[in-house]
Amino acid sequence: MNIIETYNLSKSYNGVSALNDISFGVEQGELFGLIGPDGAGKTTLFRLLATLLNPDSGSAVVNGYDIAKDYQKIRSCIGYMPGRFSLYPDLSVEENLNFFAALFGVDIKESYSLIAPIYKQIEPFKSRRAGKLSGGMKQKLALSCALIHKPAVLLLDEPTTGVDAVSRSEFWDMLSQLKESGITTLVSTPYMDEALRCDRIALCNEGRILGIDTPARITAEFNSKLYSISANNMYALLNAARKIEGVIECYPFGEKHHLVADNNFNPEIFISKLSYIEGVTIEPAEPTIEDMFIKLMKQ
Amino acid sequence: MKNNFWQFVKKESLHIIRDKRTMLVVMLIPVMLMVLFGFAISTEVNNINVAVVAPDRSNSIDDAVETLSNNNYFTFCGYITQEQIDEKLRSGEVSAVIVFTPDYDRKLSQVAAGITSAPLIQVIVDASNVNTANSATAYLQNILLGKESKQSMFETRMLFNPQMKSAYNFVPGIMGFIFILVCAMMTSVSIVREKETGTMEVLLASPARPIKIIFAKMIPYFAISCIVLIMILLLARYLLEVPMSGGVFGIFTLSLLYLVLSLSLGLFVSTIAQTQIAALLISAMVMMMPIMMLSGLLFPIENLPLFFQVVSNIIPARWYIDAMRKMMIQGAPLIAVWKDSVILIGMTIIILAISLKKFNNKLE
Numbered sequence: 001m002n003i004i005e006t007y008n009l010s011k012s013y014n015g016v017s018a019l020n021d022i023s024f025g026v027e028q029g030e031l032f033g034l035i036g037p038d039g040a041g042k043t044t045l046f047r048l049l050a051t052l053l054n055p056d057s058g059s060a061v062v063n064g065y066d067i068a069k070d071y072q073k074i075r076s077c078i079g080y081m082p083g084r085f086s087l088y089p090d091l092s093v094e095e096n097l098n099f100f101a102a103l104f105g106v107d108i109k110e111s112y113s114l115i116a117p118i119y120k121q122i123e124p125f126k127s128r129r130a131g132k133l134s135g136g137m138k139q140k141l142a143l144s145c146a147l148i149h150k151p152a153v154l155l156l157d158e159p160t161t162g163v164d165a166v167s168r169s170e171f172w173d174m175l176s177q178l179k180e181s182g183i184t185t186l187v188s189t190p191y192m193d194e195a196l197r198c199d200r201i202a203l204c205n206e207g208r209i210l211g212i213d214t215p216a217r218i219t220a221e222f223n224s225k226l227y228s229i230s231a232n233n234m235y236a237l238l239n240a241a242r243k244i245e246g247v248i249e250c251y252p253f254g255e256k257h258h259l260v261a262d263n264n265f266n267p268e269i270f271i272s273k274l275s276y277i278e279g280v281t282i283e284p285a286e287p288t289i290e291d292m293f294i295k296l297m298k299q
Numbered sequence: 300m301k302n303n304f305w306q307f308v309k310k311e312s313l314h315i316i317r318d319k320r321t322m323l324v325v326m327l328i329p330v331m332l333m334v335l336f337g338f339a340i341s342t343e344v345n346n347i348n349v350a351v352v353a354p355d356r357s358n359s360i361d362d363a364v365e366t367l368s369n370n371n372y373f374t375f376c377g378y379i380t381q382e383q384i385d386e387k388l389r390s391g392e393v394s395a396v397i398v399f400t401p402d403y404d405r406k407l408s409q410v411a412a413g414i415t416s417a418p419l420i421q422v423i424v425d426a427s428n429v430n431t432a433n434s435a436t437a438y439l440q441n442i443l444l445g446k447e448s449k450q451s452m453f454e455t456r457m458l459f460n461p462q463m464k465s466a467y468n469f470v471p472g473i474m475g476f477i478f479i480l481v482c483a484m485m486t487s488v489s490i491v492r493e494k495e496t497g498t499m500e501v502l503l504a505s506p507a508r509p510i511k512i513i514f515a516k517m518i519p520y521f522a523i524s525c526i527v528l529i530m531i532l533l534l535a536r537y538l539l540e541v542p543m544s545g546g547v548f549g550i551f552t553l554s555l556l557y558l559v560l561s562l563s564l565g566l567f568v569s570t571i572a573q574t575q576i577a578a579l580l581i582s583a584m585v586m587m588m589p590i591m592m593l594s595g596l597l598f599p600i601e602n603l604p605l606f607f608q609v610v611s612n613i614i615p616a617r618w619y620i621d622a623m624r625k626m627m628i629q630g631a632p633l634i635a636v637w638k639d640s641v642i643l644i645g646m647t648i649i650i651l652a653i654s655l656k657k658f659n660n661k662l663e
Contacts, residue, residue, distance in 0.1 A: 047500075047662060050500075050504040051504065051661070052500060052503055052504055052661055052662040053661060053662055053663060054661065054663075071660075071661075072506065075504055075505055075506045076506040078504065080500070080501065080504040081501075082497050082500045082501065084496070084497040085497070086496065086497040086498045086500060086501045087498070088310070088314070088498060090313070090314060090317045090318070091310065091313055091314075095310070095313065098306065099306060099307075099310045100501075100505075102303035102306030102307065102310075103303070103307075103501075103502065103505045103507050103512075104505055104506060104507070105303055105506065105507070145501075
C-alpha cells in the first residue's frame with residue numbers, strides 16, 4: 001500500500017485553478033520528486049498533504065489517514081518544511097531545535113541519532129541566531145527541525161531553492177541517507193538536474209501531472225531524435241532552425257540549443273541550409289528530464 | 300505535553316527580550332505619557348498671575364488678597380488701576396484680574412442686610428486658554444466666595460479633587476490606553492508576524508494545538524502589562540499623588556480583567572489581519588482612536604454628540620476608565636463599580652468566544 005495516495009485532488013484560489021485532478025501515489029520508503037516550474041501547483045499540493053488546506057474536491061491519504069477527516073493524526077506523523085525559511089531568525093540554532101522538539105512533544109535525545117548526521121554539521125554554531133546562518137546551514141537546521149519527531153513522511157517544499165550548488169548537493173546526500181532510515185520523502189524542486197537523485201518523479205505543470213516514473217524511464221520514453229546545435233549567433237540560429245523542415249521543436253538549453261526532429265530530418269541538409277549563419281554545429285544529444293518536460297508540456 | 304507549554308512561553312519571552320527596541324518603547328511610553336499628562340499637559344490651575352483693582356482699599360479687601368497670595372495656585376502681582384487692566388492682560392503679565400467695586404465695604408454690608416444684590420466682585424480672565432480660564436475662574440470664585448460665604452448665592456465644594464488636578468483625570472485614561480497598546484497591539488502583531496514569516500505554517504502542521512501556542516504567546520505580554528501596571532500605579536501614587544483611596548486590591552483586580560480583555564482583542568485582530576502592518580493599522584484605527592476620542596480620556600462622554608455617546612458604550616476602555624476614576628479618585632470600593640465590571644466581563648467573554656471561533660486551524 002502507498003504511504004501517500006491522492007485521488008483526483010483539485011484546489012483553486014478565488015476561481016484560479018492551482019491543482020487540477022491530481023492522482024498519484026508514493027510508496028513507503030521512496031524518495032519521490034515533484035518536478036516543475038513556479039506555478040505548477042507544487043506548494044498547494046504540499047499544503048494539502050500537510051493538512052493546511054482543504055481540497056475543493058478529491059481526497060488524499062497520508063500514512064493511512066485522510067487529510068480532511070484525520071488531519072490531527074497526520075500532523076503528528078509528518079515533517080513539513082515550507083518553501084520559505086520558516087524558523088525563528090531571532091532564536092539561536094539550539095533554541096529553534098528545542099522549540100520544535102517541544103512543539104512535537106518529543107525529547108531531543110530520543111531522535112538525536114536520526115538528526116545527528118545533519119545537526120552535527122551545524123552544532124558548532126548552535127548559539128548563533130538562526131537568521132545569521134548561511135543559506136545552506138539554514139536548510140540543515142530546518143531539516144533537523146522537521147525530523148525532530150521521527151516523522152514517517154517528510155514533505156519538503158523546494159528545500160534547495162536559493163541555496164548554493166555545493167550545499168544543494170550535500171542536501172540531496174542527506175535525503176539519500178534519510179531514505180536508508182526508512183523515511184518516505186516527498187520533495188519538490190524546480191531544478192531538473194536534482195530530479196535524477198529521486199527514485200521516482202512526477203513532472204508537473206499548471207496544476208497537472210504530466211508523467212510519473214523513474215528518471216531513467218522518463219528519459220527513455222523520449223522517442224524522437226534529439227540534437228544539440230550551436231552557432232556564433234545563437235539567436236539567429238534559434239529562429240532559423242525552427243523554420244527548417246523536419247524540426248519539431250528547438251529551444252535554448254544551457255549554452256546550446258536542443259533540437260527535436262522527426263524521422264525525415266537530416267543533419268547534413270540542416271547545416272547546408274543554414275550555411276548563411278557562421279559556425280553552425282550539430283551533434284546528437286542524450287535526452288534529459290528537461291527535454292522530456294518540454295516535450296510533455298507542448299503536447 | 301504539559302511542560303512544553305512553558306517551552307512555548309519561553310520562546311515567546313525570548314522573542315520579546317531580544318527585540319530591545321520594542322521593549323524599551325513599551326516600558327517608556329507609559330512613563331512618558333504619565334509625566335506628559337501629569338505635568339506638561341494640564342488643565343489645572345497653577346501659578347496663575349493675578350492683579351487686583353480696588354478703588355477703595357479696605358480691611359476686607361486686604362483679607363481677600365492675603366488669602367489669594369497665600370494660595371499656591373495664584374501669584375498676587377499687586378494692585379493696578381482700572382485703565383491698566385487691558386494692557387496687563389494683553390501683555391500676558393497677568394492672566395486674571397479681580398475688580399472690587401468702589402466703596403466695597405459699604406456695599407458689602409448692604410448686600411448682607413439684603414438691601415441690594417448687585418455684584419461686588421468682577422473677575423476678568425484671559426480666556427485664550429479656555430481650560431486654564433475655566434479652572435481659574437472656578438477656583439477664584441471658590442476662594443473669594445468661600446471667604447465671604449454669607450454673600451454667596453450657593454456654595455460650591457469640589458469633592459475628591461478639590462484642586463482640580465488633571466493628573467487625577469488622566470491616569471485612568473492613560474491606563475486604559477496603554478494596556479490596549481501593549482496587550483492588543485503587540486499580541487496581534489506577534490501572532491500575525493508568524494503568519495507573515497511563514498512560521499505559522501509549521502506551527503499549524505504540528506500536532507500541538509495552535510490555540511495553545513497562542514495562549515503561550517499571551518503570557519509574556521500579560522506579564523509585561525502587569526509590570527507596566529505596577530509602574531503606572533507607583534508613578535500615579537508617588538509622583539502625581541493620586542489618592543487611590545479605594546484600595547489597591549480593587550484597582551488591581553479590575554485592571555487584570557481589562558488586561559485579559561485587551562489580550563482577547565489582540566487575538567481577535569490577529570484573526571482578521573494577514574500582515575503586521577494591517578494588524579498595526581487595525582489596532583491603531585479601530586482601537587486607539589476610539590479610545591482617545593470616545594472613552595472619556597480626552598473629552599467627557601456627556602459632551603459628545605448623542606450618536607457618539609451611544610457608540611462609546613461598546614468601547615471597553617470607557618467602562619474601565621470610568622471604574623478606575625471612581626476607585627482611584629473617589630475612593631469607591633470594587634463593589635461600587637460592579638456595573639462597569641459586569642460589562643467588562645461580558646465584553647471579554649464575547650470577544651474571546653468570537654476570536655476562538657474565528658481562529659483557524661488551517662491556512663484559510
